[in-house]
Amino acid sequence: MAKAQPRSGIRQYLKRWNAPFAGYLFIAPWLIGFLVLQLWPIIQSFYLSFTEYSLLEAPQWIGTKNFEAIANDRLFYNSLKVTFTYVLASVPLKLAAALGVAMLLSRAIRGISLYRTVIYLPSLIGGSLAVAVLWKNIFGIDGFINKLGVVIGITPKNWIGSPETAIWTLILLTCWQFGSAMIIFLAGLKQIPSELYEASSVDGASKFRQFFMITLPMLSPVILFNLIMGIINSFQAFTSAYIVTNGGPINSTEVYALFLYNKAFGSLEMGYASALAWILLVIVSIFTLANFLASKYWVFYESETGSGK
Structure with missing residues (x-):
């Protein structure tokens, strides 16, 4: 009986751990898509908004100059x-x-x-x-x-x-x-x-x-x-x-x-x-x-x- 208790405790722990794990597994495709295709591009765009970037060269940090240029842009x-x-x-x-x-x-x-x-x-x-x-x-x-x-x-x-x-x-x-x-x-x-x-x-x-x-x-x-x-x-x-x-x-x-x-x-x-x-x-x-x-x-x-x- 003394040995059965730890085994029972392990089983209960595994059951409690597997329940949320199964949920995370089901939402993993959406979660990966959100992180890779939405959240990461959002973070990148925020960084790029403070840079000069033409796709052909590496981004160059220019601070708030883009926003200053926008404030003076008639178009x-x-x-x-x-x-x-x-x-x-x-x-x-x-x-x-x-x-x-x-x-x-x-x-x-x-x-x-x-x-x-x-x-x-x-x-x-x-x-x-x-x-x-x-x-x-x-x-x-x-x-x-x-x-x-x-x-x-x-x-x-x-x-x-x-x-x-x-x-x-x-x-x-x-x-x-x-x-x-x-x-x-x-x-x-x-x-x-x-x-x-x-x-x-x-x-x-x-x-x-x-x-x-x-x-x-x-x-x-x-x-x-x-x-x-x-x-x-x-x-x-x-x-x-x-x-x-x-x-x-x-x-x-x-x-x-x-x-x-x-x-x-x-x-x-x-x-x-x-x-x-x-x-x-x-x-x-x-x-x-x-x-x-x-x-x-x-x-x-x-x-x-x-x-x-």
């Missing part, structure tokens, strides 16, 4: 202006389109699954190069939009080649890709208790009043999620600007990500581009934090009613 401020215009216009329009279509598709009508699939299709292919090329052809001087305009008596316009309209073609492309936000809104609408609408109807509330007093408050957590994800994705927009307009005309569509790309792979200023990347991180973090802080004033959580808040 940097232009890219910020273009990006803020893009974000402030595309995000609300995309959310409004997604919510409006989600409300239409939440109705119990025949063939609704087919309608949802068809409307969601553009979002499946929306980020591809092929769609960007197609969009460029549609809004080109000889594109479909101008041909349609001629039919109805509108003078053809170079939508992509004009500084006043080029950015709006990119915004329209983004708004067209509302499928992901629509699906999330649709799931949120399904979670709203029908009893709320029935009770408000008995009290004589109109559909308009129901939308503002029931639908929007109950959907506010979903709206917050889609808002934050939309802002993050819009600040990182690249493909459409690169393919459709390539930043032109006259840098009117050179969004921040495209400006960063041109510095990194056009001018081979990797240190400068790394500094731009960290500035973008700070900007997105500020916007995200601001939304979270402001959410306590307009986001309604159903659980709060039960806790007396």
Whole structure:
């Protein structure tokens, strides 16, 4: 019996050790990928932001000179202006389109699954190069939009080649890709208790009043999620600007990500581009934090009613 106790203790120790080990073993592929493909590049980019690096030579430490150069770069401020215009216009329009279509598709009508699939299709292919090329052809001087305009008596316009309209073609492309936000809104609408609408109807509330007093408050957590994800994705927009307009005309569509790309792979200023990347991180973090802080004033959580808040 004296010998059995140590063996039993060893077995229990091994069991306790094997339990977390198995968990770590299962997450090892993701953990290795995160450390090698995400965390290490982040650390490298932070170091490179304080260096002069052209890919052809070893990085040379220059301190904060990259950030000082950015502060005096006219194109940097232009890219910020273009990006803020893009974000402030595309995000609300995309959310409004997604919510409006989600409300239409939440109705119990025949063939609704087919309608949802068809409307969601553009979002499946929306980020591809092929769609960007197609969009460029549609809004080109000889594109479909101008041909349609001629039919109805509108003078053809170079939508992509004009500084006043080029950015709006990119915004329209983004708004067209509302499928992901629509699906999330649709799931949120399904979670709203029908009893709320029935009770408000008995009290004589109109559909308009129901939308503002029931639908929007109950959907506010979903709206917050889609808002934050939309802002993050819009600040990182690249493909459409690169393919459709390539930043032109006259840098009117050179969004921040495209400006960063041109510095990194056009001018081979990797240190400068790394500094731009960290500035973008700070900007997105500020916007995200601001939304979270402001959410306590307009986001309604159903659980709060039960806790007396």
